[in-house]
Amino acid sequence: MPRTQGSERSPRRADARRNIEAILGAARQCLSRDPDASVGDIATAAGVGRVTLYGHFGSRAELVDATVTEALNAFDTDLEAVDLTGDPSEALVRLVNATWQRTAESALLVVAAERALPPDRLLAAHQRPMKRIAEFFEHGQAQQAFRSDLPASWLVSVFHSIVHAAANEISAGRMDSRDAGEAIATTLLAAVQAPTGGSSK
Amino acid sequence: MPRTQGSERSPRRADARRNIEAILGAARQCLSRDPDASVGDIATAAGVGRVTLYGHFGSRAELVDATVTEALNAFDTDLEAVDLTGDPSEALVRLVNATWQRTAESALLVVAAERALPPDRLLAAHQRPMKRIAEFFEHGQAQQAFRSDLPASWLVSVFHSIVHAAANEISAGRMDSRDAGEAIATTLLAAVQAPTGGSSK
Numbered sequence: 001m002p003r004t005q006g007s008e009r010s011p012r013r014a015d016a017r018r019n020i021e022a023i024l025g026a027a028r029q030c031l032s033r034d035p036d037a038s039v040g041d042i043a044t045a046a047g048v049g050r051v052t053l054y055g056h057f058g059s060r061a062e063l064v065d066a067t068v069t070e071a072l073n074a075f076d077t078d079l080e081a082v083d084l085t086g087d088p089s090e091a092l093v094r095l096v097n098a099t100w101q102r103t104a105e106s107a108l109l110v111v112a113a114e115r116a117l118p119p120d121r122l123l124a125a126h127q128r129p130m131k132r133i134a135e136f137f138e139h140g141q142a143q144q145a146f147r148s149d150l151p152a153s154w155l156v157s158v159f160h161s162i163v164h165a166a167a168n169e170i171s172a173g174r175m176d177s178r179d180a181g182e183a184i185a186t187t188l189l190a191a192v193q194a195p196t197g198g199s200s201k
Numbered sequence: 202m203p204r205t206q207g208s209e210r211s212p213r214r215a216d217a218r219r220n221i222e223a224i225l226g227a228a229r230q231c232l233s234r235d236p237d238a239s240v241g242d243i244a245t246a247a248g249v250g251r252v253t254l255y256g257h258f259g260s261r262a263e264l265v266d267a268t269v270t271e272a273l274n275a276f277d278t279d280l281e282a283v284d285l286t287g288d289p290s291e292a293l294v295r296l297v298n299a300t301w302q303r304t305a306e307s308a309l310l311v312v313a314a315e316r317a318l319p320p321d322r323l324l325a326a327h328q329r330p331m332k333r334i335a336e337f338f339e340h341g342q343a344q345q346a347f348r349s350d351l352p353a354s355w356l357v358s359v360f361h362s363i364v365h366a367a368a369n370e371i372s373a374g375r376m377d378s379r380d381a382g383e384a385i386a387t388t389l390l391a392a393v394q395a396p397t398g399g400s401s402k
Contacts, residue, residue: 115316123373147391150384153375158388161366165358172324174354183351187359190348191392
């Protein structure tokens with residue numbers, strides 16, 4: 001039987017796509033529960049055999065890489081939908097509310113990525129959403145809403161680390177996930193807003 | 202020849218102690234440069250054979266665990282020497298200045314620990330210094346110097362994550378290590394100080 005690699009409509013192609021989607025979905029679920037989940041666990045959860053999985057992803061690291069990349073693309077899509085115009089402090093609250101939950105859900109996926117991928121790779125995968133957030137903080141500095149005595153790159157890093165800190169607090173049972181959005185927004189606003197008149201030394 | 206296990210002054214004991222110290226020192230240096238440094242690399246740097254190393258540490262994970270525990274004990278000793286009395290905001294600046302550098306130096310050691318140890322173990326090793334810092338933030342809240350609308354455990358987490366964020370920024374080349382102390386202190390003060398009159402919404 002001839003291979004019909006050229007046709008997008010080929011049933012073989014459609015099967016492959018469905019398998020890849022099932023594998024990535026299963027990888028995301030499994031790794032978010034157990035960052036050391038094995039390829040075997042993920043194949044079982046996806047309802048495919050290990051041979052099929054390895055036909056699409058050459059190694060566990062390649063699969064973790066694809067899963068993290070997909071999660072960060074979804075994060076970037078969320079980000080794109082947030083209205084970052086208008087008052088920067090109000091926009092920051094919208095930004096936090098629209099994104100912290102996905103980050104919290106991905107806390108163990110981040111651990112999986114840190115264990116399986118070189119740090120450069122993880123950084124590269126974050127590039128696109130981080131650039132968007134950097135532009136937002138630069139804009140807020142230009143509007144004098146956010147402090148300018150510290151570089152925008154540092155404000156981005158503070159944003160990133162505070163959101164991840166909340167994810168850790170939730171998974172350690174020290175914070176209720178219902179309180180996280182407000183704790184993150186309150187802390188970030190205090191940290192990045194331009195100091196007013198006599199508020200601090 | 203009879204083993205002289207009972208005597209602290211036995212040359213065999215002294216040799217073992219010296220070897221353990223050399224191995225832990227080498228592990229710290231090697232893992233701080235390369236979080237995936239092998240047991241072989243560490244034995245070579247310590248000037249001992251692999252058999253000797255495995256005589257003291259049963260596995261790579263056990264060696265990483267001992268290295269991290271030693272680093273955190275040193276951190277706790279630094280912490281104990283900081284004067285945390287008086288004005289809590291001024292004490293926070295002293296706390297940052299006395300501790301951030303050691304944390305930054307340990308950035309890759311943290312990566313090594315995250316890769317080699319279960320998260321619970323890493324958390325347990327942080328327990329003692331984190332308890333000390335928690336008491337400091339609780340005291341600052343009681344003095345009304347630090348905000349009380351967020352739990353002290355969250356302020357500790359913010360402290361921890363901001364210091365680690367600076368370590369990441371330095372290792373990514375986005376922050377000069379000479380600027381880190383001030384960036385950390387400024388950001389933390391803004392984040393944790395009790396809001397004054399009209400400083401935020």
